[in-house]
Amino acid sequence: MVMDNVKILLHAREIYTIEIYYLFEEQFLKGGSCYQECVMLEDGVYKYHVWRPNVDIIRHEVIFNSRQMDIGCSCKLFTELGILCCHCLRILNVHCVSEVPEKYILKRWTKKVVEVDNFDIMSRVDSGNGASSVWLLEIIRKFHRLAVYSQENIEGQKICEEAIVDAKRRLEAECGGSLFEECDIGSPSGVIKDPSTRRTKGLRNRRVSSVISKKYNKARGRKHLANMVASKIKSAVQSQVEDNILNIAGDGYLVHPSSGGSSFCHVNTMSSMEDN
Incomplete structure (x- = not known):
């Protein structure tokens, strides 16, 4: 307060x-x-x-x-x-x-x-x-706790990986499709590798502007210009209105x-x- x-x-x-x-x-x-x-x-x-x-x-x-x-x-x-x-x-x-x-x-x-x-x-x-987004947050927290709890124990890591393999198999049978297509669930060597789409060091990620982005930038520029013109006109009109109100009010209000x-x-x- x-x-x-x-x-x-x-x-x-x-x-x-x-x-x-x-x-x-x-x-x-x-x-x-x-x-x-x-x-x-x-x-x-x-x-x-x-x-x-x-x-x-x-x-x-x-x-x-x-x-x-x-x-x-x-x-x-x-x-x-x-x-x-x-x-x-x-x-x-x-x-x-x-x-x-x-x-x-x-x-x-x-x-x-x-x-x-x-x-x-x-x-x-x-x-x-509950909503699916709420359930997603809760399940992520639970899996994260399990992973953190077992990260220093070799047997615990195996249990987690086996649980993921079993969950993957059952989900594919229930929902259809295939999960983890681009990479394996576990890494046999224990070394985390760079993704295949990794950029060369020092190379910036330049994206081509879409048509919607170009139109949005043009519209934003026109809006900014319109706001500048409106602010100038508004200040002039406000000062004129204030003078008129003071003239009408005279000795009163x-x-x-x-x-x-x-x-x-x-x-x-x-x-x-x-x-x-």
């Missing part, structure tokens, strides 16, 4: 998997750099405008019901990703909420689901219904509402100061 004695982070670490916890922690740290302004309070329902200074041009609207522990943000990160955003975590931290509300804990991101999945996989392997339409709300700070 990057911060000690933060109860909501401790709770998130207990319930979430390590990958999801890192995402949650990242959002919490972003929330630490946010500012908030309470613009409404009615029957335990707070409305906040939350933003990061010198980063966010448009502020987000967070509505928090302290009685029912309901919280929502106009950025809609929870709808897309399934974890609370930095704006919501900022408000929860301001109200000293020590645990993630139960309604905002998705079961698919918790440790319990991972433990159940692992148990199901191991139970299928133990019952013989724009807020992305949490509900209803996609139009922004304009808040005039001068008029709000005069009202106060």
Whole structure:
């Protein structure tokens, strides 16, 4: 943990998997750099405008019901990703909420689901219904243990080689075909020889590029060029949009509402100061 004695982070670490916890922690740290302004309070329902200074041009609207522990943000990160955003975590931290509300804990991101999945996989392997890749890893480990155990004993080596010969014979009778066509199972001389396709020392392995590889390289070059052009256009457009937003905002600021339409709300700070 990057911060000690933060109860909501401790709770998130207990319930979430390590990958999801890192995402949650990242959002919490972003929330630490946010500012908030309470613009409404009615029957335990707070409305906040939350933003990061010198980063966010448009502020987000967070509505928090302290009685029912309901919280929502106009950025809609929870709808897309399934974890609370930095704006919501900022408000929860301001109200000293020590645990993630139960309604905002998705079961698919918790440790319990991972433990159940692992148990199901191991139970299928133990019952013989596991995937072929899992069985392959297990059988390789078993043969490797036998080989390591018998490598210093001549009689043990013979037992392993006889077992391989017997397994080869039975598999060929059961599955058909022939195994170990290019080389013998054992080496009578005990000397490991180089393969017949060994290259001359110092000769590099040069492969002719396939048609697919050439097309892929051309496509990657075009994509890289397109990204460079897009980045230049994007920076110019972003600066123009920022200037337009600042001109529209004037003495106030724009807020992305949490509900209803996609139009922004304009808040005039001068008029709000005069009202106060």
